[in-house]
Every structure is written in structure tokens, then in C-alpha cells.
Amino acid sequence: EIVLTQSPATLSLSPGERATLSCRASQSVSTYFAWYQQKPGQSPRLLIFDASSRATGIPARFSGSGSGTDFTLTISSLEPEDFAVYYCQQRSDWPLTFGGGTKVEIK
């Protein structure tokens, strides 16, 4: 199965700063790739699909890039509600797999 490795495990930033999260796949997944946000006590929420397309209702400060094995989620200017855990997911091959998560915490 395809293994997704996210880095860093934790990102400590202040509101207004830029966040850059990475996910590396163990083999190419083309752009069959998604990002999710999960807040404590909540279900994950789809942010980005097909590597760079924002899901419905997702603010423009969230952007995704990459293809093949290396992907990036960028939050251009952190809002207080953006402090959460972020997961990547591939849909190139079965089974669907998720990364281990990056926690974005307030510095």
C-alpha cells in the first residue's frame, strides 16, 4: 500500500504567519491527492482535492500544490480557527491511505 509521510509533525506558528505543510508519497499518486483539516472533537473536513482544487466553502488562504510524490498545503495567513491537525490522503491506489498528520499549534 502507498505510505504517506507528513512533515513536520508539529508546526508552531502565530496568527497571521504563513504555514507550509508537506506530504510525501512512497510512490507516485499523480494528482489523486487530498488534504483534510480536523479540529479537536470534530470529524475531518475536506479542504483540497485533486492536489490543488479547493473544496466547496474553503477560504482562498488554503492552497495545495504538487504532483507525483511531493505535495504541499499552504495557509497563506493563519487565522485563529486554522489551528488544527491536517491530514493528507491518496486515492491513486487501493487501499486509500492517509498520512499521520501535522498539528498546527499556536506559538
Added chain:
Amino acid sequence: QVQLQQSGPGLVKPSQTLSLTCDISGESVSSNRAAWNWIRQSPSRGLEWLGRTYYRSKWNNDYAMSVKSRITINPDTSKNQFSLQLRSVTPEDTAMYFCARMVGDQADRWGQGTLVTVSS
């Protein structure tokens, strides 16, 4: 607006069967574009896709190899819901279980989650 509402017990004894249901509103379980999935989350295993059911002229199921011998996911068209049964559970099956709609194999709607503890 599609919404998913989960129900089922939060405590299951070892060797017994874990059973959860996911009620769907706003879309038919027989939709030709959606797949209905179960995903679990635990500190040790992270987010783990377990399986799905979907209708494309006929009903289909796919399951993760890690649980394939123990899992059944069934649709219920009369109630517009789908269910999860995981047999012969052990403490390693303790997790938060989510139902989710996937369109294009990414999950755009999730249930609220059910914490299932396997313990005697």
C-alpha cells in the same frame, strides 16, 4: 445538503461483533456517483479506511485487507442508510469510527464519529 448521522453502541466485548449504522439525509444510498465508507481513527493506527459500499447498476463492496475476513458493509435502501459489522473484535479495534460519503474517492461528508471501546 447531505448529512450523515451515526448510531450504535460505544462498548463491545472482545470476540463479539461491532455494529454501527449511518443514516443518510439529502442523498440516496443508491446514488450512482457516491460511495459510502467506514473509516476509523486511533492513536496507534491513525486514519484507516475500512471499506465501502456503492451502487453502479449493482451493489458493490470493497474492503481493506486488514479487516477483510471480519467486515461486512451493507446498504439498506428502505431506510436510506448503511451499516458496518466487524466481527471477532479485539482491544486493537478500539477507535473512533466514522462513516463518510466519498465522491471521486475523497470524503466530502462525514458522520459525527462514534468512539467504540472493546473491553470486557
